[in-house]
Every structure is written in structure tokens, then in C-alpha cells.
Amino acid sequence: MTLIPPETLRSAVQAGILNETQAARLSLHFQAELGFRAALLRDDEPFEFFKGFSEIFVTLGLSLLWGGALGLIGLSVSWVFAHFCGLILCLGLARYFTLMRRMSLPSIALALGAAVNGSAAFSIGFFELGSFEKAPLITLATLGMGGMALYFKVFKLPFAMFLFGLFAMLLSYSVALDLTDIARAPRNFLEMFFDLGIAAPVAYASLGFGFAMMALGLWFDMQDPHRLGRFSATGFWLHILAAPALVNTAAFSLYKLGGTLGYLSMAGLLLLVTVFALIIDRRSFLTAGLFYFIAVIVWITNQALGEAFRGVSIVFILGLLFTALGTWWVQMRGAVLRALPEFPGKSKLPPYRSED
Numbered sequence: 001m002t003l004i005p006p007e008t009l010r011s012a013v014q015a016g017i018l019n020e021t022q023a024a025r026l027s028l029h030f031q032a033e034l035g036f037r038a039a040l041l042r043d044d045e046p047f048e049f050f051k052g053f054s055e056i057f058v059t060l061g062l063s064l065l066w067g068g069a070l071g072l073i074g075l076s077v078s079w080v081f082a083h084f085c086g087l088i089l090c091l092g093l094a095r096y097f098t099l100m101r102r103m104s105l106p107s108i109a110l111a112l113g114a115a116v117n118g119s120a121a122f123s124i125g126f127f128e129l130g131s132f133e134k135a136p137l138i139t140l141a142t143l144g145m146g147g148m149a150l151y152f153k154v155f156k157l158p159f160a161m162f163l164f165g166l167f168a169m170l171l172s173y174s175v176a177l178d179l180t181d182i183a184r185a186p187r188n189f190l191e192m193f194f195d196l197g198i199a200a201p202v203a204y205a206s207l208g209f210g211f212a213m214m215a216l217g218l219w220f221d222m223q224d225p226h227r228l229g230r231f232s233a234t235g236f237w238l239h240i241l242a243a244p245a246l247v248n249t250a251a252f253s254l255y256k257l258g259g260t261l262g263y264l265s266m267a268g269l270l271l272l273v274t275v276f277a278l279i280i281d282r283r284s285f286l287t288a289g290l291f292y293f294i295a296v297i298v299w300i301t302n303q304a305l306g307e308a309f310r311g312v313s314i315v316f317i318l319g320l321l322f323t324a325l326g327t328w329w330v331q332m333r334g335a336v337l338r339a340l341p342e343f344p345g346k347s348k349l350p351p352y353r354s355e356d
Helices: 004-013 018-036 053-076 079-100 105-125 136-156 159-176 181-182 191-194 200-223 230-255 259-280 286-287 290-304 306-325 327-337
Strands: none
Touching: 004 018, 004 200, 004 306, 053 079, 053 105, 079 105, 079 136, 079 327, 105 136, 105 159, 136 159, 159 200, 159 230, 191 200, 230 259, 230 286, 230 290, 259 286, 259 290, 259 327, 286 290, 290 306
């Protein structure tokens, strides 16, 4: 008897043969029986964008079909009606390609098409060209969130929650923005969206949005700690949204302080982000902080070596840092979690080595 490969369990979950809990219990049973509990410790975050070239081919065909139908109906009837028909077309095709064929890339394309068509139909009907009215924008974001939550419930597609998060971000910014902010946006985009030091409402909205997406992502992660099914994949997409919002807002605010205090504070924050990423086993938070890692390394090398060595030092140190994290991620994560005391939810995190 051999251990069931994780890929087989994931495909069984995606096909509806097992649910996430059953798959995790079956995996644990085989590992306990064969003495391979350590095999649960994976170096990678399971992620599948497409399964083969056939999915790329089908997605290209669906894109052409959608674009052609949209153009024909839009030119012959009206664009509002065309986008409404496009929405119905995407939902109908998703019933086949998502629920029956379970094709990853076509399912993502159809979910995106449904969101775009629904948003376009609403926007053409309720927005005047060039206007920035808050009420329709908030309504669009709210309806989009509800629509994508329903899409996720019906089609069980993790990417739908990524679109849900984009609409949630639109809602956050719509509430925080005003017309003067929009007028000033091209001149001080980064400060307006990420600098807490100037008390910009949008920066606080970014921070709140990031915490909300992170909390939701952690909830999905904890439903599937062994990362066998769609809950873990859903958490992946939500952390992709949470990481830039949280890391950019906090790190940029510290970066704007300038001087030794700003750089040391930012270095401390990046250390906390790294430890947090190890704890929850999500690398997206480190990727989001790449620019700030570079900024800290530039400051350190300038202080220690001078500007002459800055360029090569940045490349070397950054490469060393990310290579070490990528190579010994599992070992570092195990060391961090063993060092931490018990806390609520620790047992629901992805497994780690509990022994030295």
C-alpha cells in the first residue's frame, strides 16, 4: 500500500468525491498507518492556474466567442443589453466548464467575464461619462460583492472570492474618496493611498481592507489546514489582496518618516511580516514587501559600504535572503512555531514539525 498523493486527494475534492474534511482525515489515516506524518509538510503552496494547453485553447475560444457575441448584440441592439446577454452567456458556460468539466483557466475567465459584464451593464445605465458620483459607485461595489459571493456559493470557484475582494476594495475606496481626492490623485497617488502620516482617509481604508481580507483568508485557511481543496485555494486569492494593502500601507508610512528612525522601523516591520508569513505559511506577504526590502538594504549598504557597492550589494543580499527563505522555509517555519506558545487557532494552521 502506498501513500495517496496530495494531487490525487485535491482532484477528488475538486470532483466532489470527497470534501475537505474527509480528504484530510483520509490522508492522516494513511500517514499514521505508514508512519509518514512528515509527508504532510509541503514546500509549496498548492496552486493551479491551468491544467494543460487545452485549457488555454478553450479559454481563447471562449474569449473570442464572448467578444464576438458582445459586439454583434451591442451594434445591433444596445450595449446595456449586450452586457446583460454577456453575463447570461458567462453564467451558462460556467455551468458546463466549471461545474461539469472543472477546467481551471476557463472557469477563471468566465468568472471574470461575468463580473465585467455585470459591472459594465450597471455602469452604462447609471454613470454619466466622466462623472465620479459616490452613490452609484458604492451601489456597484455592494452589488458586485453580493454577486461574487453568490457566484462562489453556486460554482465553488476560489477565484470568485478574489473578484469579491476587488469589489470590496472598490467599496472601501468609494466610501473614503471624495471629488477633491480624485482630482489630486495623479500628483500624490502613493501618499493618498498608503501614507497614514498625513491622515488620508483612503490610506486608513486600505489598511482596513487589508485586515478584512487577511481575516477572511485566514478563516478559509483554517477550514482546510492540509491545503487539499478549494478553501485553501480561496485563502490564497484573499491573501494576494490582503498582502499589498497591509504591507504597502504600513511600510510606506514608516518609509515616509525618513532617516534612521524610519528605516529601522521599516526593518522591524518587515521582520514581523516575515515571521507572520512563516506562521500562516503564505509567501505573498513577503512578495508584497519586496520594494521595502530593497529600500532597507539600500540604506544598510550605504551606511556600511558606501554608494560604490550599493548596486551589487542589493542584488546579492536580496538574492541570498529570498533563496534562503525559499530553500529552508519549512525548517524556519517549524522553528518559529515550536518557539511560540500555544495560541487560539495554532492547531488549525498548516502542519509543521513538532519535534526537533
